[in-house]
Structures are given as structure tokens and as C-alpha cells.
Amino acid sequence: xxxxxxxxxxxxxxxxxxxxxxxxxxxxxxxxxxxxxxxxxxxxxxxxxxxxxxxxxxxxxxxxxxxxxxxxxxxxxxxxxxxxxxxxxxxxxxxxxxxxxxxxxxxxxxxxxxxxxxxxxxxxxxxxxxxxxxxxxxxxxxxx
Amino acid sequence: xxxxxxxxxxxxxxxxxxxxxxxxxxxxxxxxxxxxxxxxxxxxxxxxxxxxxxxxxxxxxxxxxxxxxxxxxxxxxxxxxxxxxxxxxxxxxxxxxxxxxxxxxxxxxxxxxxxxxxxxxxxxxxxxxxxxxxxxxxxxxxxxxxxxxxxxxxxxxxxxxxxxxxxxxxxxxxxxxxxxxxxxxxxxxxxxxxxxxxxxxxxxxxxxxxxxxxxxxxxxxxxxxxxxxxxxxxxxxxxxxxxxxxxxxxxxxxxxxxxxxxxxxxxxxxxxxxxxxxxxxxxxxxxxxxxxxxxxxxxxxxxxxxxx
Ligand SMILES: [Zn+2]
Numbered sequence: 001x002x003x004x005x006x007x008x009x010x011x012x013x014x015x016x017x018x019x020x021x022x023x024x025x026x027x028x029x030x031x032x033x034x035x036x037x038x039x040x041x042x043x044x045x046x047x048x049x050x051x052x053x054x055x056x057x058x059x060x061x062x063x064x065x066x067x068x069x070x071x072x073x074x075x076x077x078x079x080x081x082x083x084x085x086x087x088x089x090x091x092x093x094x095x096x097x098x099x100x101x102x103x104x105x106x107x108x109x110x111x112x113x114x115x116x117x118x119x120x121x122x123x124x125x126x127x128x129x130x131x132x133x134x135x136x137x138x139x140x141x142x143x144x
Numbered sequence: 145x146x147x148x149x150x151x152x153x154x155x156x157x158x159x160x161x162x163x164x165x166x167x168x169x170x171x172x173x174x175x176x177x178x179x180x181x182x183x184x185x186x187x188x189x190x191x192x193x194x195x196x197x198x199x200x201x202x203x204x205x206x207x208x209x210x211x212x213x214x215x216x217x218x219x220x221x222x223x224x225x226x227x228x229x230x231x232x233x234x235x236x237x238x239x240x241x242x243x244x245x246x247x248x249x250x251x252x253x254x255x256x257x258x259x260x261x262x263x264x265x266x267x268x269x270x271x272x273x274x275x276x277x278x279x280x281x282x283x284x285x286x287x288x289x290x291x292x293x294x295x296x297x298x299x300x301x302x303x304x305x306x307x308x309x310x311x312x313x314x315x316x317x318x319x320x321x322x323x324x325x326x327x328x329x330x331x332x333x334x335x336x337x338x339x340x341x342x343x344x345x346x347x348x349x350x351x352x353x354x355x356x357x358x359x360x361x362x363x364x365x366x367x368x369x370x371x372x373x374x375x376x377x378x379x380x381x382x383x384x385x386x387x388x389x390x391x392x393x394x395x396x397x398x399x400x401x402x403x404x405x406x407x408x409x410x411x412x413x414x415x416x417x418x419x420x421x422x423x424x425x426x427x428x429x430x431x432x433x434x435x436x437x438x439x440x441x442x443x444x445x446x447x448x449x450x451x452x
Contacts, residue, residue, distance in 0.1 A: 109273050111252040115231055135254025
């Protein structure tokens, strides 16, 4: 019933069902939001999960990289697109199988840590999110 | 058989391994016949050793010369532009225009894949840190097959550093593709197989027995593969000194072994094999090193599409 606690947005995105206490982490991966109106709820009640975080951002629509990072941080999050004050779509994020340019490999001997290059990982499990480096093949849990 | 790049032993299916064993066998026959071979005449191999490994480099260079091709390259990063901070991708993009195939060794894990992503000519990984060294695995398999006439139904002892030892991981994985093998993993508890690798191998139906007692295990073995305990893997000097001399293959040890056992080692050795047994016909490690040449001839000729 969060709609009653905080105001609605006209055009933009509502990211709902974010893992509790992860909203700030999610905000940190969203780009070009410095001048937008952002409403953040942390540890609000959720019908499904007990507690959840929620973010509403005016005039913001996620790009692929942001979407992928959100899915890694909070695999159960849902994305609602709002246009003219109406919700035009609602979908649960899908965790990508392969990600590029997100995160750093934990292996200090990994080539990605000594060359100026993008990291790449295969997502080998969700909950917990475990990534395997496409170069050195070492695996580690994604901590955001 | 087509192989664009050879980065990991996982690039090969079992049939591909069988193919290369056969191909290396015919290369060995060619070598033994002393006939000159010109299969790769006019082709240039570049050997890029960002980290020194004289043995592996010479083996590749020898193989290319035996095939009638030529070789360019550098033996360690100190003498090249790499020491001035040039990226792997830039080095590769330059060298690919000078050569038809590139062999690379680099201390960073995953470096071979970076090279392959930036290269239009074939890349062979001659070791990328603790990650992969697939041509070593192929020559190990070739040696076992040559000496035991099979890669199945063998009892293979893997001895030494099984925790960090890359060659042993790749070899064990490759051998588990063949039916009926038993692996006896001989190492102190601290240096036993990582759980993940052990599971993967057992999932193939290969039996694994773990022990820390070489003396007891040696009588059961068809193959004893000894590896060096590497100093750089240890945090404390004391721990290294405690474990490094724990297994020594010497005359007394071999008295307990089968007369048709073969003793292998990827070389260089430190003191895990006493030179007093070098003349024992069961000790095949120098021959194993030599078998790297026909195996690399097979790889070079196939990847250069220079087969007869
Ligand atoms: Zn890595």
C-alpha cells in the first residue's frame, strides 16, 4: 500500500520489491538521475516478502546495463513503467546469463585486473548470485 | 579436424584428443625416420613469452623448424615493448601481421583468451598463469598412450602439489574422459585436489582414492605422475620447507613398484625425483619432454591447415 504513503510519479519508473536495504545500492548503479525527483522507501511492508525497498524516479527509464545490475543486486525486483500517471507495464527483472562491464574479478592474477579492458562474467547461479569470470574462470558471489 | 585457437584442453572433445594422439604418432614416425619435412614451409610461428619458459618455447620452436617453417619471437617480457606497458591486445595485433600462428605464454590468468579475442591468426596457449597449459596435457596423454598402449583402465598415481598444480588438474580432467581409470591422489592433506575438481572427476565415473602415503600406493600404479611443490604458492616459508621434500622418488622407492610402471614429471624437477633413477627404464620424463615436439608438430600443422 505504498502508493498512499508517497506521491505518485507522472512519467518514469517504479522499481518495486527490491531486496530490503538494497535501495541505495540500486541507486548507485543508476546513471543520469542527479536532477530527477527520486522517492526512496527502505524497509517498507511487502505483501509477499515481509519487507522490501522501493524506488520511484521521475523521467528515468533503465538502460540495459542498469537493468542487468539491478537484476544482480535484487533478482526479485519488479519494474513498472509509468506514463501520463498510468502504469503501462510491469515486469519482474530477469537475471542475465552473461554480463559485460559490471564488477571486478576477485582473482588478483586475473588478466582483467592488469589490462585496460571490460570484465565479463557468466552468471552461474541466482540466490546467491554467483559469477564466473569469462577469462580466468574463478567464481565468486556477487556482492554489489 | 578444425581448431581455430587452442586456449584450454576443454576446447577438445575426446574424439579430437584421439585425433591428435594419432597425428602426433605419425609425426613421431616422421621424426624417427630422419626424413626432412616441409609441411609448413613458408609459414612463420611467433613465440611470445611474456614470462620465461625455456623448455616450452624451445619445444615449440623445434617443432616448427622440424616442419620446415620459421620462427620469430621473444623469450621474456623484459626484452620487448611489453615491459614498456604495451597491452596484450596491441602486441597481438602487431605480431599477427608478421606471422601465421602465435604461441603465447603470459603470467596472467585468462591472458590467452584476451589474445584470441584480438587475433585473426590462430593462438596456442603455452600457459596463462595458474589457469591452463593445454599442450602439456596433450603431450602427457601422448606419453601415457605411447607407453601403456591405452588411456583406459589404468591406475594412475598423481603425486605432489594437487591443490595448485595446473598440469595435474588438466591431466586428471582429460583422463577422466577415458573409461575405467582409477586415480590415486598422493599428497599431504593441505595439497590435495580442490573439492570442485574432485567432484567433477568422480562424476565421470572415474574412481578417486586419496592418500598421503606414496610408499604404500606405488605398488598398485601403472603410471606415477610427479609434480613439483611450488614455492610461490606458499604464504609461509616454513610451511613450504616442511612440505617440499615430503615425497622423493629414489631407487629404494622404485623397488616397491611394478616393473612396467612409468614415472612422469612435467619438469623442471627440484628434488622430488632423485637423479639416481634417471637411468631406470621406468623413468620416462625426458622422453615425455621430447614427445612435446611431435605433439606440437601435430598441433601446428593442423592449426595452420598444412596437413599433407
Ligand atoms: Zn578473472
